[in-house]
Amino acid sequence: MTLAPPRICPMNVHQKIVFSCSPTSKPVGADARAALLKDPGFGRVFTDHMVTIRWTQERGWHDAQVRAREPISLDPAAAVLHYGQEIFEGLKAYTLSDSSIALFRPEQNARRFRASAVRMAMPELPESMFLQAIEELVKIDAAWIPTGEGSLYLRPFMFATEAFLGVRPSHECLFVLIASSVGSYFKGGAKAVTVWLSDRYTRAAEGGTGAAKCGGNYAASLLAQAEAIEHGCDQVVFLDAAEHRWVEELGGMNVFFVFDDGSIQTPPLDGTILHGVTRDSLLTLARDMGATVREERYSIEQWKADAECGRLTEAFACGTAAVVTPIGRVKGVDGEFTIGGQSVGPLTMRLRSALVDIQRGHAPDPYGWTERVF
Numbered sequence: 581m582t583l584a585p586p587r588i589c590p591m592n593v594h595q596k597i598v599f600s601c602s603p604t605s606k607p608v609g610a611d612a613r614a615a616l617l618k619d620p621g622f623g624r625v626f627t628d629h630m631v632t633i634r635w636t637q638e639r640g641w642h643d644a645q646v647r648a649r650e651p652i653s654l655d656p657a658a659a660v661l662h663y664g665q666e667i668f669e670g671l672k673a674y675t676l677s678d679s680s681i682a683l684f685r686p687e688q689n690a691r692r693f694r695a696s697a698v699r700m701a702m703p704e705l706p707e708s709m710f711l712q713a714i715e716e717l718v719k720i721d722a723a724w725i726p727t728g729e730g731s732l733y734l735r736p737f738m739f740a741t742e743a744f745l746g747v748r749p750s751h752e753c754l755f756v757l758i759a760s761s762v763g764s765y766f767k768g769g770a771k772a773v774t775v776w777l778s779d780r781y782t783r784a785a786e787g788g789t790g791a792a793k794c795g796g797n798y799a800a801s802l803l804a805q806a807e808a809i810e811h812g813c814d815q816v817v818f819l820d821a822a823e824h825r826w827v828e829e830l831g832g833m834n835v836f837f838v839f840d841d842g843s844i845q846t847p848p849l850d851g852t853i854l855h856g857v858t859r860d861s862l863l864t865l866a867r868d869m870g871a872t873v874r875e876e877r878y879s880i881e882q883w884k885a886d887a888e889c890g891r892l893t894e895a896f897a898c899g900t901a902a903v904v905t906p907i908g909r910v911k912g913v914d915g916e917f918t919i920g921g922q923s924v925g926p927l928t929m930r931l932r933s934a935l936v937d938i939q940r941g942h943a944p945d946p947y948g949w950t951e952r953v954f
């Protein structure tokens with residue numbers, strides 16, 4: 581059954597807000613920043629500023645600020661700390677070959693943020709405000725955007741701040757945007773990963789929150805991810821909750837399969853998986869390369885059988901953080917199987933390059949996906 585996505589209100593697209601700006605009095609010095617940007621890794625190096633916007637039931641969205649990045653104080657009764665009302669997004673700003681700064685399909689993240697908010701009974705941040713916030717932060721912290729293969733990972737999030745222990749949607753929320761300078765996931769080439777097939781845990785069920793980007797989904801995936809690591813695997817792959825048979829997605833990435841006839845397949849968006857921006861972009865690129873593309877369910881038995889007989893030649897995971905990650909081996913309690921030559925397959929590489937070339941401005945962008953900030 582295909583579940584209808586949460587309804588989002590068309591009024592909430594264009595509303596803008598005025599930001600006050602108080603730059604930090606203690607910016608990281610240029611030399612210290614350069615040292616941090618040499619090898620930033622992922623999610624550890626943060627910029628000088630953040631954006632905050634408050635929401636209350638009485639006043640709506642207000643008090644938009646660009647300010648120093650600093651700890652946030654919360655009442656111990658804040659609803660997020662008890663009932664987990666929290667959502668987030670992840671997108672990147674890149675330095676293009678002409679030195680301009682661009683975002684990749686940020687309006688998609690703005691839309692998904694609203695959809696996640698609706699599912700979690702939170703206020704919808706108008707898409708225009710989401711985009712304004714991103715622009716403000718990218719502009720003030722532009723010096724933190726690594727050159728070369730790195731990028732600025734933007735993390736918008738929102739949580740329930742009302743101090744109230746009753747179980748109902750919070751009447752107060754805070755939207756925050758922070759940014760982290762990140763390096764490439766692909767140092768020394770795209771290495772194929774081994775995934776762990778979770779037989780005990782599921783990520784999402786029909787009617788649940790699988791299609792929302794809410795913190796609780798990730799909290800629930802951590803034990804399965806820890807189990808994957810214990811078994812020497814890099815990532816966990818989840819099956820559906822009802823039959824425990826259909827491949828859904830990884831803890832933080834969508835999954836694709838490539839066949840010997842050149843066709844590609846990915847699980848459909850039927851409510852339990854995240855509507856990945858990378859997934860959508862790769863589907864478009866693959867179609868435009870002339871590949872047959874299917875958004876259809878794929879069972880774990882079929883995956884194993886196809887990998888063993890050679891009908892399945894490549895598999896990969898995709899998402900904003902790691903872009904495209906080849907899957908070389910699948911392990912589970914019932915054994916393991918390998919895919920292709922356990923290295924990066926040709927179609928995986930072609931799709932990845934096509935995407936990265938558009939993101940980085942190395943190739944024309946016929947889709948209008950890159951949005952220049954300046």
Ligand SMILES: Cc1ncc(COP(=O)(O)O)c(C=O)c1O
Nearest residue numbers: 832833834854856857858899900
């Ligand atoms: C569960 C999950 N699936 C898929 C994705 C990929 O989505 P995107 O391509 O928009 O980053 C992510 C990453 O955000 C994710 O957390």
